[in-house]
Amino acid sequence: MVKKKKQKWKRNFMALTAITGLGLSVIYPSLSTPADAAGQPDLPLPKVESYSIVQLEIPNQNAKEKLQELGIDLTHRAEAHDGIFEVDAVVTPSEVAMLKTYGIKVKDTLMTEKEWNARIAERQSAMQLDSRVQAAEDSVKILRANHYTNQSETFLYIEAKSSAGAAASTSLTATWTEDGVEKSATLSRLVDAGEYLYHYLELPVNKIPSSVKITSNLGGTATSAVTKWLGADKPGNPKKHYVQDFIDHYMDPEELYDRAQKLAKEFPDLVEIINMPNKTNGYRRLAQATLGTTTNTSVVITSKAWGHQGGNDISVEFKNPKAGNSPLNVSVEGKKVIVSLGTNGSGNPVSTAQQVAETINSKAGQLVSATSYRGNSGSGIVEPTSAKLTDGLKAPENVSRDPFTVKAIRIGKHRDGSKPGVLGYAQEHAREWVTPLVTIETAERLLRNYAHDGETKKLVDNLDIFLIPTVNPDGANYSFYDYNMQRKNMTNYCGPDKSDPGNRNSWGVDLNRNHSVGSAFDGYIGASTTNCTSTTYAGPSETSEPEAKNIVWLADQFPNIKFAMNIHSYGGYFMWSPGAYDANRTTLPRPTAGQEAFYWAVSDTMLNEIQDYRGTVILPSRTGPVPDVLYSAAGNSADYLWYKKGIYAWDFEVGADIWDKVEQQWKPVGFQPPFSEGHEEAMEFANGLIGMIKVAYKNAKDHQPPSTKAVPGGGKFTGPVNVTFDTSEPATIYYTLDGSRPTFESKHLQLNGTREGAEALKIDKTTTINWFAVDAAGNIEKNYNPLTSSKNFSSVMITIK
Template identity: 65%
Template sequence: MAKTGANDQAVAPIAKEETSSIVKLEIPNRKLFDKMQEMGIDLTHSVHEHDGVIEADVVVTPSELATLQILGVKKKETIVTESQWRGNVAERNTSQALEQELASEVDTLKVLRANYFTNQSGDFLYLEVKSSAGETASTALTAKWMEGESEKSATLSRKVDYGEYLYHTILIEVDEIPREVTIESNLGGKATHKLTEWLGDLPDEPNEHYVKDFVDHYMDPNELYERAESLAEEFPELIEIVEMPYKTDGYRRHAQATIGEMTNNAIVLTSKAWGHKGGNDISVQLVDPDKKNANLKVTVKKNVITVQLATNRDKEITTTAAQAVAAINSQAKSLVSATTYRGNDGAGVLSAATAQLTDGLDAPESVSREPQTMKVIRIGKQKNGTKPGVLAYSQEHAREWVTPLVTIETAERLVRNYAHDKPTRQLVNNLDIFLIPTMNPDGANYSFYDYNMQRKNMKNHCGPTQSDPGYQNSWGVDLNRNYTVGSVFDGFIGASTSCTSSTFAGPEEGSEVEMRNMAWLVDEYSNIKFAMNVHSYGGYFMWSPGSYDAERNTLPRPTAGEEAFYWSASSHILNKIQDHRGTVILPGRTGPIPDVLYSAAGNSADYLWYEKGIYAWNFEVGADLYNKSTKRWEAVGFQPEFDEGHEEAMEFSNGLIGLMEVAHNQAKDKANPRTIADPGSGTYKDKVDVSFITSEPATIYYTLDGSRPNFDSPKLMLSGLRESAESIEITETSTLNWFSVDIAGNIENNYNPFGNGKKYNTATFKIK
């Protein structure tokens, strides 16, 4: 029997791979919560603290949970198990198969009703049209008609009752009653029908003609890009597909096999070729020659590696794992590289065995293994950089399946409502809109087809000691920790330098192509002024700063005016979210990231805000749902049953539209802000605290020495965490000069801080 190696702390059986579940834990104190982060425990975005006790949803294996319970953590409930994930995947596959089947040929359109009527308000057109492919939400019907010399068009809304597709319909006001209408499907179907007057009661239809609800299953990256390309072909005047310059690493891995049962007698083989390019064809045989005094010998024949193990005079195998590794690396180096198990000294003796190398990837062949070109859906009537840009990006974390649906649903709404909905037309005409369906296509494919809880991308930065197949679900970089502002490399917390941690920040700042693509996008399109990072789950709504150091010193806080704008804009966006089904994002989950969640070193929103000056928010799609029977709030998870995922996509698409409305309003804002010092000039005893009343959110620059204020002057900040603007304490006779700048860049009184004019505000305070 071989002795225990010096580097092998304990010879033990190789652990079997464990499945992960989302569980709700009760953590007794902040110190233990911080310890969990140091341990690399995979936290979701659902973390709440009350009376010093922290309740958090985490992704853990059974062994990790057992360790946490020993430390004093209490398990409250299991939220999502692997079997539930597989059920969601089966549901998605069924929906996807139906969509592919129905989309494989031109659909047939049947016009059920084509009416017009006139009431006290005006003339109206009403249609009911049934598509043979209407069971899928991606089937869109557009009506076209002539009003005089002008062609008009509008998208029909899909009507579904208790899960059954009925028809597509529209009720819309017209300036002139047409004689006929033509309905066209995005699948190629077409029908023309004469209009008849409706003489009875008005149809029982909603009085709005805003069309929504274009998603009916979770989509992998291939589907997302196909959907985007299809929309661009259908609406070439409104959509451009922007291809980012840096390709991802690809949904691919080298083929591997671990041979052996104990930590010191196992070897790991890794193919030189990617699995899909030959690595998966390699096999290895450890052969017992069953004779005396045989020599260790490695032969290679095509893709088969044969290792004849050495024996002694009693025919006993004597080859150790370390010896086999050296021989394989010498004789089979064109096919594979070999290592001992996780850095073990490999002193254990091998046994006869066979293995087939595999990359372990289960996606169908239709999912490309090659590096991907990340794509952006750019929407606007004038895509020349002259309009304010709005960016929304989804799925930095692969397992967040709902988030791409938010961007795809929003893209569909913008182009399909453009022709007949004036508010939509105003947004598309006056904004430059950038929608990224997935920031993490490789990781998303891995989440869909291999390991649903995959958070990171698929780039393996681990060295040989952490690159055996048992670690395959732990490789990758957390893309929302890889940015160059407030990173773990700068001393901020909430990210890890361990390559197997769920929050691994990468080997260095900006190491990942996904991050570099984002940097390229906002550099290339410098007109982008607003951004939304769409995450899940937990029902949060947040902005910068997003990280703090070990002493809880955050990145610089926004000015009082900037913070006021964040709150004001958030109120509008959150109201839009609430409109869909009443979901309320709680005040306690709204605000700067560290005030309502936890530090996230190196996150993308901080990069956009501090590096590029972009007003950047973070959605956390999927607010907890209140169960009336149990009187408890229940988490929804990253991949809820699609009925719930659909509702989340609908309400947060509302929110993205709300963000665009905020951007549009800012673009129209030409009014200068106004401010008043309270109290004003006068004589005061001992001291005076001066605050400001503003006409709108605006940053105030001021001086107290009588000099002209400019952009280098002190700025009015918040008085404290989640508090209002500070006041200025004046303890000796001083002249206060100031001006304000609103979010649109308008300067109070048209003052020029770079000139010599005196259009700034001034007040003199005499202190007795």
């Protein structure tokens, strides 16, 4: 590890991802703390603390190494400047105080628990509006339906208003007839300063229709004659009619999939819903209570039934029988467990926590289980007390506690596997609320622009598009309703020593660390295989989680998928494989030089699409292979898709930093920014996701073989020569240096180094270089076939005198 100390902060930061999860408090034992018979200190039980997302300033290497030892929940964002390291973290006041003793201070507070509550209130208000306006069939009013002709084109212009138009999910579609052919187009929704004004449409027509019909996706309709607009229009064509903006609040899993089902019902010829085969564990918990006030006198009680299936009805009472020399006894009366504590001759309780736990397990084991607190010996004397068990879950009753069927929205005119597939999937990490909105906005745009936008129609007709709004619905529900900083799913693999309700916010598996390529189980860095409360806990084994199994199943079931985007937040990163490295910083195999060039080339397309929305620039320092711009992420899903399935797979980190002109520095936006910012992030990264879909289309239509040129070409040289290759497009070059035919088993041109271009071949003796190039679409230079005896490969002879 000495070698690591010499590496830059970004390169060394990976170790921070493998530390333990956030605890709810920090306890400092003192020398005067009482100890039990086993020598364990008897401490007050930890108290629940509030938490904040903060920006930590780490002054030096020693402080950085200390942070690596502590149980702090870190976000994805890390920066280094002027010798100061900065990371964003989720912390409690106790943790802040502890960090301060090591010189680690809070530079800025990004989000508090109070602000989370404000986000929830904001969401609830939007949901209530959505529910209110869509409670019944809406009414539609056409404000105007006009045609006009300027110097170059004839246009149809429509304004219409829905009684439910205040909800972004309300969509209006216009239909009309031109020369006996029915045409349609979706109207754009216009909102100003929070007020819904109307929906509108403006696009060129070949022939003026006599009338138009407006239909709402809620059922309302209206019809109007098309009349001439008398006012003169300015010369020039208006902008292309392209509708967008179909989101107006953060959506939980039920809302996301309800929207998906509605789209499938509205567009049956273009959409189907795929039910994933591996159901989640469910948004559910066993009911629990910790009875006692200190670590050696407390007993943790856990129901055998899930909370919603009866566990929440159980109560436990520890009572003093008020008689001398009474034996410890446990009885069950319906859903109540009564513990009559053992007493001495004076009638004082003498039963220890361990004795009480053992007796409960013996006498009430059909209803509950009991343990001492977090592995303590439980030698302290139990005091009379009582509690009702609870699963602690706060979501409303309409949020199902049952195992959840994860769904994919499949969009395409031909959904039979004959078209190239594209996958976009979001919210592996529950607290990343913006990411599902990217998929829903993308789905809406593809479907509602299909009828009138030629480019959208081209994409939907020629591709097979899969969108998973939330990979982790259980964790997402927990993030929305219980603990907004939840990263993992809700499956608890902790043993009795960590399964008390005080650890409830730290249970679960990091789904983006649970895959089988470059995993922590194989020695790669960036996840924990031993600490069940770590924020990057990889689970008990590779691909143990149903959510991870679903990604694998989808890639297996649909081998036509060639491109994928894993959507995360926050920080504004754009990354690809390799995503993991080992303790020696040996990464998973780097892509070939040609593949890396393709990753960079198409990134330009996607990042330009993102910038087009509001000018957001994904920085070059945050673009590239994961280890080069962030840290090692052992067992991530994009690596699985790339290395096992050959799918070009990227990672978005939506939510790019915003430049503060006053303070002259970048400011992070957080996992759950105010919706006004979250909306903008979703809109711009929906642009980026559609950019990837455009890349897939272009790749599918690419039938032009690449061409290459060796530089310098063949000839006579007096000394060693470094040979490079010019290519007409990003392409992998397979070559031989012994005069043999090149094949797919031959060496291929590698990268010269991290973030560098292709290597040069050093030729120091007379050599014949034979090679061929293959582009990302699979086209082979000169249509050479390496699997036959074909000889139309490229060749040069370098003669060294």
